[in-house]
Amino acid sequence: MRFILLAIFLVFAPATSSALNTGRIFVSNEKSHDIYVYDADFNLIKQIETSQRPRDMKLNAARTLLYVACGDDDIIDVIDVETLEIVDGIPTGPSPEVFEFSPDESQIYVSNEEDSMLEIIDLLARITVHDVPTGAEPEGVIAPAGSNKLYVTSEVADMVHVVDRDKGVVTNNIIVGTRPRRFVITPDTNELWVSAELSSEIYVIDRTSEEITEILEFLPPGFRPEDVTPVGMALTRDGGIGLISLGRANHVAIIDARSKELLSYVLVGRRAWSVALSRDEKIAVVANGLSDDITLIDMQTYRPIRSIPAGRVPHTVVIDD
Amino acid sequence: MKLFLTSVLAIALALANTAKADTLRIGLLRLEQDPRYDEDMAYARIQLRPLGDVSTAVQMAISDMKILTDARGLTTVLSQALADETDLTTVASELASAGVTHLIVDLPAAQVDAVATVLADTQVTVLNTTAPDDWLRSKCHANLLHTAASDRMIADTLVQHAVSQKWKNILVLRGKTERDGTRTDAFMEAAARFRLRIVADREFDLSTNPSMREQNNIALITGGSRDYDAIFMADEIGEFARYVPYQTALPRPVIGATGLVAAEWHWAFERYGAPQVNSRFEDQSKDARRMAWQDWSAWIATRAVLTAFAKARGDELADANALLRAAKLRLDGSKGAQMSFRPWSSQLRMPILLSTHNAIIAVAPLEGFLHQTSTLDALGYDEREFACD
Numbered sequence: 258m259r260f261i262l263l264a265i266f267l268v269f270a271p272a273t274s275s276a277l278n279t280g281r282i283f284v285s286n287e288k289s290h291d292i293y294v295y296d297a298d299f300n301l302i303k304q305i306e307t308s309q310r311p312r313d314m315k316l317n318a319a320r321t322l323l324y325v326a327c328g329d330d331d332i333i334d335v336i337d338v339e340t341l342e343i344v345d346g347i348p349t350g351p352s353p354e355v356f357e358f359s360p361d362e363s364q365i366y367v368s369n370e371e372d373s374m375l376e377i378i379d380l381l382a383r384i385t386v387h388d389v390p391t392g393a394e395p396e397g398v399i400a401p402a403g404s405n406k407l408y409v410t411s412e413v414a415d416m417v418h419v420v421d422r423d424k425g426v427v428t429n430n431i432i433v434g435t436r437p438r439r440f441v442i443t444p445d446t447n448e449l450w451v452s453a454e455l456s457s458e459i460y461v462i463d464r465t466s467e468e469i470t471e472i473l474e475f476l477p478p479g480f481r482p483e484d485v486t487p488v489g490m491a492l493t494r495d496g497g498i499g500l501i502s503l504g505r506a507n508h509v510a511i512i513d514a515r516s517k518e519l520l521s522y523v524l525v526g527r528r529a530w531s532v533a534l535s536r537d538e539k540i541a542v543v544a545n546g547l548s549d550d551i552t553l554i555d556m557q558t559y560r561p562i563r564s565i566p567a568g569r570v571p572h573t574v575v576i577d578d
Numbered sequence: 579m580k581l582f583l584t585s586v587l588a589i590a591l592a593l594a595n596t597a598k599a600d601t602l603r604i605g606l607l608r609l610e611q612d613p614r615y616d617e618d619m620a621y622a623r624i625q626l627r628p629l630g631d632v633s634t635a636v637q638m639a640i641s642d643m644k645i646l647t648d649a650r651g652l653t654t655v656l657s658q659a660l661a662d663e664t665d666l667t668t669v670a671s672e673l674a675s676a677g678v679t680h681l682i683v684d685l686p687a688a689q690v691d692a693v694a695t696v697l698a699d700t701q702v703t704v705l706n707t708t709a710p711d712d713w714l715r716s717k718c719h720a721n722l723l724h725t726a727a728s729d730r731m732i733a734d735t736l737v738q739h740a741v742s743q744k745w746k747n748i749l750v751l752r753g754k755t756e757r758d759g760t761r762t763d764a765f766m767e768a769a770a771r772f773r774l775r776i777v778a779d780r781e782f783d784l785s786t787n788p789s790m791r792e793q794n795n796i797a798l799i800t801g802g803s804r805d806y807d808a809i810f811m812a813d814e815i816g817e818f819a820r821y822v823p824y825q826t827a828l829p830r831p832v833i834g835a836t837g838l839v840a841a842e843w844h845w846a847f848e849r850y851g852a853p854q855v856n857s858r859f860e861d862q863s864k865d866a867r868r869m870a871w872q873d874w875s876a877w878i879a880t881r882a883v884l885t886a887f888a889k890a891r892g893d894e895l896a897d898a899n900a901l902l903r904a905a906k907l908r909l910d911g912s913k914g915a916q917m918s919f920r921p922w923s924s925q926l927r928m929p930i931l932l933s934t935h936n937a938i939i940a941v942a943p944l945e946g947f948l949h950q951t952s953t954l955d956a957l958g959y960d961e962r963e964f965a966c967d
Binding site: 435 | 641642643644645646649851854857858885888889908909910914915916952953954
């Protein structure tokens with residue numbers, strides 16, 4: 258979802274080549290310290306050994322380079338999408354978890370879980386422009402285009418920090434549910450969604466007023482409210498459909514993103530985590546952190562197609578198509 | 579008696595709307611010479627006992643929550659006090675007079691009971707962080723909450739694991755202290771619920787007196803009974819327990835006081851943000867020590883209070899106290915579950931870790947152990963089993 262946003266605002270491509278549309282699927286594995294690469298038919302074609310504890314991943318706008326935050330080595334590895342080799346590394350502060358590019362790709366925003374900072378790094382100069390203090394254990398980061406605002410969650414302080422990214426200062430704090438994790442922004446850029454893992458809620462925040470407008474709750478049949486631990490989210494490009502992974506409830510909720518009405522619960526693997534949509538939006542891929550596999554969801558029928566083994570503790574899925 | 583104030587100052591962080599400043603006074607009360615932290619015992623109990631006090635954990639919770647309390651315009655002031663057993667209740671009353679509204683106590687059960695009693699008519703809420711005794715819960719002090727897991731919760735955790743491993747026959751070895759008796763009783767009750775068979779219940783002795791060899795020789799005390807699948811040990815001091823594994827008459831696992839231990843926290847826990855909590859604690863403690871269960875209990879007690887103040891609808895003390903005791907507190911203790919206090923026993927419901935000296939083997943409630951309302955209530959006395967004295 259996020260790389261789609263970036264593609265729209267392609268300003269310049271640092272690499273020479275252009276998008277290859279390889280159709281490859283990348284899955285970062287936190288505990289086996291590698292990335293599994295599958296071809297468009299979901300055959301495993303390579304395991305790329307990365308720095309320690311790879312977590313969040315993003316493609317650049319040109320979709321030639323894959324950036325991987327490696328939490329235990331304090332670096333963002335850069336992988337060439339064509340050769341599948343590590344070609345570069347961007348040093349970060351302690352324990353990078355989630356990151357986001359600025360719309361022009363000149364800067365990278367990294368949440369440093371260990372020292373409670375949002376780090377703003379200049380990608381060309383490779384220097385830290387700002388260290389923004391956040392609540393403990395910052396995680397989700399999102400930087401919408403057409404705005405100088407940046408949002409970051411603090412898992413321990415239960416809040417969303419609104420950051421002025423030019424000045425590098427927090428301008429507002431929005432208190433949300435317990436253990437806020439990740440973000441998506443609706444394509445009309447009006448709504449910011451935040452997943453609160455331990456209060457089993459999705460907070461919908463109006464970006465203009467910075468007020469909470471709606472709180473969404475889910476309960477797949479046969480599960481307890483406390484099993485519902487939402488983290489990963491994805492939206493279709495038209496903003497019509499939303500996917501929300503429900504963690505230990507082992508399901509993905511598919512909703513009408515406008516009316517917020519539930520369309521379906523899809524059974525996936527154990528502790529459903531990151532969700533990604535293929536470009537044609539026919540398939541969604543979910544990483545299952547406790548069963549070490551990924552599940553493919555048919556977006557026409559809202560049914561699981563199959564699950565495929567991944568490495569140990571799969572974290573993030575990125576699709577290059 | 580020492581009484582000193584630690585005020586936590588604001589770090590530079592721009593806030594769009596700084597509300598009016600309000601002071602939130604938290605107290606921390608400990609014993610000057612707590613026998614439970616006797617350093618002479620520390621070597622034997624090295625896996626279970628921290629060498630250091632819980633004030634690091636309380637301060638860590640205050641700094642963890644600072645951004646959130648700042649957003650509500652609250653300044654947290656921590657008053658720490660150390661007292662002898664004799665002037666403990668006097669010091670507690672002084673803290674109450676000084677305006678403390680929430681008092682974290684790191685005390686044995688009898689002293690917690692005394693402090694809760696003396697503060698009964700004040701506005702103070704007492705949070706018990708290190709006394710696991712179930713009788714203290716049954717006292718039903720209206721002003722007392724418990725973040726230490728109860729003996730029964732610990733026992734249920736061990737029993738769930740025994741049941742899931744099909745260890746149906748258990749040999750019980752207990753020390754002579756009162757706490758060893760309490761731990762053993764709790765285990766027996768939990769074992770009876772799941773129909774584990776206790777093949778023998780034996781008291782060990784720490785001496786080398788040959789006339790007591792049936793009690794102090796490990797091969798003898800673990801032999802001469804019908805076959806068993808595991809040995810449960812209650813040994814508060816830990817000196818006997820640490821020699822038992824690998825010397826038993828039958829080659830069987832040891833649980834309870836050594837080997838596989840159930841506790842609120844362990845430094846080796848790797849999920850749900852626990853590594854970040856552990857490394858923050860190691861950074862903030864003077865001697866870079868590992869976070870022990872006592873530290874976690876004090877940390878979560880402080881976090882519970884600050885969460886209640888930061889998220890309460892209203893600004894009154896009563897609003898925060900109501901949320902503190904409500905199911906919707908949804909407290910995060912980095913154990914992957916939302917936690918709250920049980921209304922019947924004022925006990926924090928929580929997952930319990932089963933660990934060896936360096937690995938987490940399982941997290942209770944284990945899969946398959948269910949409860950009609952919250953699976954966390956499969957650990958400890960449930961509402962229908964619980965009665966106030």
